[in-house]
Amino acid sequence: MKKDITILITSDIHGYIFPTHYRDRSDQPLGLAKLATYIKKKRSAGNVLLLDNGDLIQGSPLTYYHSKYHRDTENPVIKVANALGYHSAVFGNHEFNYGLDYLRSVVEQSEFPWLSANVINEQTGKPAYGKPYRIHEIEGVKIAVLGITTHFVPNWEDPNHIKGLKFGDALETAKVWVAKIRKEENPDVMVVSYHGGFERDLDTGEPTERLTRENQGYQMCQEIKGLDILITGHQHRSLAGKVNGVTIVQPSNHGQKLGEIQISLFQEGDRYKIDSSSSQLIEVANLTTNKDLQELIADFEDQTQQWLDTPIGEVEGDLSITDPLETRLKDTPFIEFINKVQMDATGVDISNTSLFNNDSPGFGQKVTMRDIVSNYVYPNTLSVIRITGQDVKDALEQSASYFNVVDGKITVNPSFMEPKPQHYNYDMWEGIEYELNVSNPVGERVTKLNYQGQSIDENKEYEVVMNNYRAGGAGNFDMYIGKPLVKEIPIDMTELIANYLLDRKTIQATCNHNWKVVQ
Template sequence: MDNSNKTDISLLVTSDIHGYIYPTNYSDHDDRNFGLAKLSTLIKQKRQKDNLLLLDNGDLIQGSPLTFYHAKYQSTTANPLIKVANELGYLASVFGNHEFNYGQEYLQNVINQSEFPWLSANIVNQNDGKPAFGKPYIIHKVKNISIAILGITTHYIPNWEDPKHIKGLVFQDALESTKGWVKHIHENEQPDVVVVSYHGGFERDIQSGEPTEELTGENQGYQICMEVEGIDVLVTGHQHRALANKINGVTIVQPSNNGQLLGQVDIEVEKRKNECVKRINCSLIEIDDSVKVDKQVVDLVKEYEEATQVWLDKPIGKINGDMTISNPFSIRLQDNPLIEFINKIQMDIANVDISNTSLFNNTSPGFKSNVTMRDIVSNYIYPNTLKVIRISGSDIKQALEQSASYFIINADGQIDVNSAFINPKPQHYNYDMWEGIEYELKITNPIGERVTKLNYQGEPIDYNQDYHVVMNNYRAGGGGNFKMYQGKPVVQDIPTDMTELIANYILNRKTIEATCNHNWKVVR
């Protein structure tokens, strides 16, 4: 290349930061190699090079105790994540699905405080069909090079989110929106480089093209690479994967979650008389022990962090008995005090006698004898609310079969976790355990035929009868391929966060007895 006509551009990418600034694990105070305070050190080092752009791909403002505490108790103050993002000089951010978890008023405050635009071309107003939050894309000039950055958000959000939080919004198909907007950008802007920043992931194996999940439309990254012409770079997220590769000539990058990795896309552009020659490479930079914390970022949010830590250490009550977790897999094989406790809380609050819940991930510690808010947010990591929906006995059977697909029989003849619930993204939260019914799952039976016992109040459940069941709002909307729940009547909507409900339940009773009635089990 003739260096006189060549422009080098570095695009740094973050995604799924989920409210992590300090490199601290909130459940045990241990330091971790993640968070914006460490990323900032790396970003500022790289800013010494010319032509560096910084882009966030969504799920920035939700996901840690820091963000939960701010949303619930400090929402009238400046948002700590936005204070840091402004300091880092982001060029733009894309809306992720979790941006909507605290409602549109909270989100609008975030947008107003941001010194950078928020992008999403496919989230539109219900009344006029125009992009709901302003800019669908931006055009950024680097010397004589024009870069278009288009924001796209997974359109599957209505399947999870509280309807009140997305009232008046329409989530258009991500793939079709990308096609239309990329065409529009090429025709009207004639950019030299097109970057699509998509808060969504890949529905197929990036090498073989084989489906890796049920093709619901939640993730369409592979289709976008294969079907949309004129994209140079596809930034992805949502699945929390570490990816830096190419699909069909499109450079793809996905930098994991919580600020563990920094994505870097290096773009060389040479403008010739009749063409624009581009060389694009991508990489992932790991945040390790050698990367120190940026004190300036730490100081920016010190008061927020200290208030959160005080709140986390607030005593709530006591547990008599054992609700700790030593083996998360065993928790999912037979009834246990922790899951029974969460289900009992849900049934008590909703005043119904059937409930389901999950052990969300394999790092949940359970409850020790002395319970604090830290213990609660360490176990219940999502800002879920509760819904009671009316479903039939047949729906309950189908839901249990869906949960039973979590298991397989491995080569040693033992019960194991189905790889579909681990790769490409761990989805342990999509296996439910129930209270109020008695059931048995036999894993040597074929998938779809594993429920060998299903009773309600001591008698076989009536498949034609309707039952009121309480569950979290994500599941009640059909999230996790529980399609049997979609469109079912909502009998009761309980809008308070489950962490608050758990805390209040323990505070009111002061001492909780760990009980286990062994109403279900998984057998070989």
């Protein structure tokens, strides 16, 4: 007897339910409410397993608003996920951003299990808050789904948000559990749902980025015996195909695409065996919005939109951004403003920050919460670390690798664009004076570096404020790893920016031109 089963996968939804990016109210090709149209249609036609691969509950203004002001109420994202009938979800790294109390509430409200075999309770040594795996039976076919989370979470997360947890190596944990599940459960289909991605080319195995073991998907396909399906995420890439005979998928982010895996099985005795499997990506652009799903949280969405339009302050001067590349080539009022907020919050006189993506519009004359969250898109807090002048120089050299010179023009290094844009890994500083000559070889681009009018002392220590993500060394800033933590500000930057504006009512756009990039 033949059986056909469909697995539908979402990943990195980041709280985007409605088809909006929240910078305005325009309809955009994204969001779980659009994907729901295809999910419901597919479910009505056959055997469907619906899985989420992590980073579900954090990342949009709606989730931020809930976590900050309404965390004791029903979680709108989980309300939608319950209505859609997810079979399971995996903990992504961003599930921990709002703290463990919030995460416990999410797990308790969910009508589906959360999975991760390598997020471990330090005291018990067992998987924390969720289960390692789940067995799904669909018309006699036994499907095992093992959850695995990227073990790099401690590199980024506020330690208070993961207190009492440890994160086992994703690849090694998956090996152990797949063997255990195969032996004890004897499933017909073995799925690993891994909130992580690939550091190697899927066809050649050649490194596509620095090999950090953050994204071990390729190795999983090569080294895990008995693996049939590998679901990936975390990198926000659009991938479908096979690696070493293992069917893989990665369905982008923000609900822009849906992963679909088709499995055809035949019966042999009392078991089913896979005859064939394939994967594809469903484009949300071709789907209409499911109104019933929207209606579930329409009131809370309206509250979020009203909150976003709340005026915070006014600007005298120009804090707009018209050209993101130009913004990264020389000091501008907007970047200087963000650094000033960071220095004001921490009381130090050296700061760095990023222009996180190319969609940041800067501020107009009147600033609302919508303007703030449109520009500062991550739930970062601030850390002050003590580093040497040599560390400052090394960090500037790392940032300078963001640029290439092609045909006499400064361009962005492709390594910061593939496999996903990483504009957030280029930092701009306030409190020092520096010049980067990007015609020089990588590693020799810092041609000027002063502090208070004098050449910086490479052996002297300086206190520098930056976001918590960077302070942990993320983005290949290894020079920060293990450096003394002087101070933490456990308030999200969006709130710090809002408070800065509320306290002053009107701010001046200033620019001291303390740095530039030349060729």
